[in-house]
Amino acid sequence: MFITESTKRNTVLSSFPDDLFAAIEDLKKELNAVILAHYYQEPDIQDIADYIGDSLGLSQQAAATDADVIVFAGVHFMAETAKILNPNKLVLLPDLDAGCSLADSCPPQEFAAFKAAHPNHLVVSYINCSAAIKAMSDIICTSSNSVKIVNQIPEDQGIIFAPDKNLGRYVSEQTGRDLVLWEGSCIVHETFSEKKIVQLKIEHPEAEIIAHPECEPQVLRHADYIGSTTALLKYCQQSQSEAFIVATEPGIIHQMEKNAPQKQFIPAPAMNNCACNECPHMRLNTLEKLYLAMKNRTPEITLSEEIRKAALKPIERMLQMS
Numbered sequence: 001m002f003i004t005e006s007t008k009r010n011t012v013l014s015s016f017p018d019d020l021f022a023a024i025e026d027l028k029k030e031l032n033a034v035i036l037a038h039y040y041q042e043p044d045i046q047d048i049a050d051y052i053g054d055s056l057g058l059s060q061q062a063a064a065t066d067a068d069v070i071v072f073a074g075v076h077f078m079a080e081t082a083k084i085l086n087p088n089k090l091v092l093l094p095d096l097d098a099g100c101s102l103a104d105s106c107p108p109q110e111f112a113a114f115k116a117a118h119p120n121h122l123v124v125s126y127i128n129c130s131a132a133i134k135a136m137s138d139i140i141c142t143s144s145n146s147v148k149i150v151n152q153i154p155e156d157q158g159i160i161f162a163p164d165k166n167l168g169r170y171v172s173e174q175t176g177r178d179l180v181l182w183e184g185s186c187i188v189h190e191t192f193s194e195k196k197i198v199q200l201k202i203e204h205p206e207a208e209i210i211a212h213p214e215c216e217p218q219v220l221r222h223a224d225y226i227g228s229t230t231a232l233l234k235y236c237q238q239s240q241s242e243a244f245i246v247a248t249e250p251g252i253i254h255q256m257e258k259n260a261p262q263k264q265f266i267p268a269p270a271m272n273n274c275a276c277n278e279c280p281h282m283r284l285n286t287l288e289k290l291y292l293a294m295k296n297r298t299p300e301i302t303l304s305e306e307i308r309k310a311a312l313k314p315i316e317r318m319l320q321m322s
């Protein structure tokens with residue numbers, strides 16, 4: 001018999017409850033759990049989540065929750081941030097391998113040397129980094145508050161911005177500040193093809209181009225609007241336009257279509273004919289793994305108390321300054 005991927009998936013599924021959504025709802029009550037999901041998660045996960053948001057919204061929810069268990073449908077650095085804020089809660093990540101190329105582009109030892117080479121600089125780190133990098137930082141920021149945070153720092157203060165060079169360059173342009181940039185980037189936002197986006201705009205002249213600031217400058221310069229995932233979502237709702245070319249991970253289109261079903265959302269294409277605009281890390285989480293994580297209360301995020309305490313300070317500073 002020819003076994004297709006879907007046959008394999010169904011075979012595995014036969015050991016799962018018939019109604020996975022209902023089973024997850026039951027486990028949520030049993031554990032007093034909250035499910036937090038990023039917009040880049042698959043639609044089923046977004047639909048079962050108690051809260052869907054961008055990195056800032058998710059950390060604010062994690063800071064405020066009174067649930068005993070946080071099920072984090074996102075990537076490792078996001079779940080880790082929830083654990084830093086909630087040391088006594090169980091924080092579950094459906095797939096512990098759901099990492100982030102941007103966070104991985106900033107190894108702690110090399111960053112420590114970079115920091116030492118720029119004494120007297122304040123370190124502002126994008127939340128897409130490991131707890132070890134957060135512990136070496138003065139303030140954390142996300143794509144929705146980075147400009148606001150840098151604008152609050154005295155003008156004569158030197159600033160290191162890590163790890164995303166593209167967001168750093170964008171923040172530098174917006175604030176007029178000379179930032180010392182760490183050369184990190186996101187594999188997903190680097191993959192968009194300027195040529196194909198321009199071609200799409202010719203085919204859909206009525207469409208607005210909207211982009212995440214993690215994109216490269218040659219893509220950002222064509223954008224009618226630049227913002228975090230939440231900001232992009234709000235913009236599509238408020239804009240008079242009926243069509244958008246979306247230069248960020250296409251998982252967010254699920255919420256865009258829910259919020260404005262009459263509008264058209266066209267995912268910006270990658271350079272190669274691949275699905276490289278989908279984040280391979282985010283997509284490791286599935287509804288089945290989320291169910292198993294809740295049922296078995298594993299895999300959980302753990303952290304040394306020393307790193308956690310050091311990483312907490314710059315996150316708290318961000319929450320105060322946002």
Ligand code: 13P
Binds near residue numbers: 142143214227228230
């Ligand atoms: P935001 O959700 O803060 O816009 O960031 C997007 C992202 O790259 C998450 O990995």
Ligand code: SF4
Binds near residue numbers: 075101103188281
């Ligand atoms: Fe990391 Fe990029 Fe995936 Fe976001 S989209 S989790 S920055 S690899």
